[in-house]
Amino acid sequence: GDSVTQMEGPVTLSEEAFLTINCTYTATGYPSLFWYVQYPGEGLQLLLKATKADDKGSNKGFEATYRKETTSFHLEKGSVQVSDSAVYFCALRRYNQGGKLIFGQGTELSVKP
């Protein structure tokens, strides 16, 4: 069945460091891919998305490119801030599955000043 695998956390970085959180997926067809962010004590918010191969989603300095050849959607940011500390979830949705999302296990990011 469909699945999403993220790199293990927690990830601890210093402010202004480069961030990569790996995400790979298994799915038939051409799913849409998403990154959600969860700040402490809050629900999930959509961070960015991509709906077809080679699409690049971007928001708030974060980027991810839909790579069908490697079935990956890695999240990157050039210079993280303390305010980026959160849990990040990669997710997919297949076109014939309505609105259902399949999530990875989440990666906790902690950014130190």
Add this chain to the structure above:
Amino acid sequence: DAEITQSPRHKITETGRQVTLACHQTWNHNNMFWYRQDLGHGLRLIHYSYGVQDTNKGEVSDGYSVSRSNTEDLPLTLESAASSQTSVYFCASSERGGLTDTQYFGPGTRLTVL
């Protein structure tokens, strides 16, 4: 502003009791979803609905039920709470479920079953 709310935000109950978690959205979205979040598992789908009177089981539906009597609400009921149902529960909604459709999440309910 349109929003999605959940209540209660925190709940402690005892094994065997029936518990209902409320979810209310004001976007007039057709699709609504319930997920549970557990460490190491991310979010897993419990039940979902594509409209009034429509309900469907997700991957972890055993011990849970939902009903959709109007567009705005999708309450989640634990028929007989078990300790394995201690978790954080999130409700979400989206308009139609298309490839570019965005799913909006509520703030969550932390449920503890003793």
